[in-house]
Amino acid sequence: MEYIILILAGILFATAVYNLLQKQLLRIIIGTVLLSHGAHLVILTMGKLKRGQPPILDDAVVNYTDPLPQALILTSIVISFGITSLLLVLAYRTAQENKTDNMEEMRGESNE
């Protein structure tokens, strides 16, 4: 099971890097979102998948899955969510001010 998830994370990373290297700003942002998905999947997998019940205290259950990676992912999700929303607004303003969403056209001294 871990191998399948890791391969999936690898595919996510590959798509993310491909998208990050594109010229259009929105596709780059999609790349960053995919990247964070990949990273979160890796955290989940590294805590070992499904070795017990959900980590909710119950007398009948003796074997729990690792709760720590889940807490880490939750933290990381909120952080990347915050950054993504900032990035979207930033991209909106940048595209408005520079009148382009193409990263190639955004460089150069002539713009300053």
Added chain:
Amino acid sequence: MSNLAILPLIIPAISGVIVAFTNSHVKTTRLLTKLFTLIGLAVAMFVAYTVFTDGAIILETGGWIAPYGIILVADKLSILLVLTTNIIATAAVFYAPNSLSLRQETHYFYTFYFMLIAGVTGAFLTGDLFNLFVFFEVLLMASYALIVLGGDKVQLRESIKYVLINLFSSMLFVTAIALLYGAVGTINMAQIAERVAEVEQTGILTTIAVLLFFVFGTKAALFPLYYWLPRPYIVPNPVVSALFGALLTKVGIYSILRVFSLIFIHRTEITHEAFIWIAGLSMVFGVIGALSTNNIKLIISYNIIPAIGFIIMGLGIFNLDALSGSIYYLVHDMIIKSALFLLVGVIAYVAGTSDLKKMGGLIHHYPLLGWLLFIAAFILAGIPPFSGFIGKLLLLRGALSADEIAITLIALLSSLLILYSVMKIFIRGFWGEKDETKTYTKKPSLGLILPIVGLLAISVFLGIGAEFVYPSIEGIAEYLLDPQIYIDSVLKE
């Protein structure tokens, strides 16, 4: 008693919230900001004094013992950097009202500034790898807001690049922590160090170490990961540039210092040997960048990179002299970089441009600024009575005793070129005939000059009072060379 460790972190965090409420009254906000920053500085001094006399303060937050809860470790290295951070913050906060526009001040500049300080302090104090990631994000989020504050075209463009590169490296950081957790089963730094030592750093752990170095190297702008740094650092207000140049990359450097002196120390022939090469290349390429431009802000910005090379060089050589040189240089560089960024900000303000070709003869109008720049250039390059000299001397002594001749030569040569790149500002900007066609009417206010004088005075003291400072620095280097002290003090076995 152990609650002392959290005070330097919690004071800016609470102050940031308070000044967010007083935001519309600029005068109250300025007054409160200065007051809180001075309190923070006094507290940091007191905590530093306690740590240096009584030893490290470990705070187990929530009362959970070390590997299970989050811990804050105020040891000699981290508290020294916290103190330096607070000194720079104080200088910046007295400079800020004179330099920022009213529009920037009323758009929550001071809140973001306090959050930046809280994030930097937290990153220095934490004893937990995931918590380090969280504090990195706290300081990066504040820095995103500060870099784009004002919303000029060029600011927006550069901040997009800055946010993207930092988001990428943050996600890699999360992945690296996940892999490390999979390999050793903990995220507490002391326990990771213990477990890595038990298995004597097998191949997978070295791979994770290199991945972590890649992450921190991106944050700290080392060769070949420095390409993002120079331009985003010059687009915001000078006071923001000064905070960034002094603090942000240094957090990356601190993380490298901590991780590679505590956890991954068993395969130095792979990791630390590579650091020496990376350090050499950082120096060469940073200096080439600094020489290539006529923009005075960009010259200072590029000068961050060779300085980071110097610090990493000491870690790569990893003996007592070189490590104490690294720490000395780290403190010296934080102070002098912020002073230089502030100074160049004033020069660009009075000259009305940051292009060297359009300046000349400024010394006839602004003699004080000229001589301040002259002294700052000497401090930066490491001319003997000043602080840069002691750090470089220790580094070079360490390098020679480890028979690293090539890096010694590169370091000496790049020091020469650093001096040339900053002197270029002095010679081309300040020398020359008095130009009657240009009228320089802008007078820099006392508020712009005093913080720079203060920072330079501390730098001069670090050089002249080396007898007084050096024993503490050497103590830190000895402490870093023996990770068992850190592990024992945290895990209390």
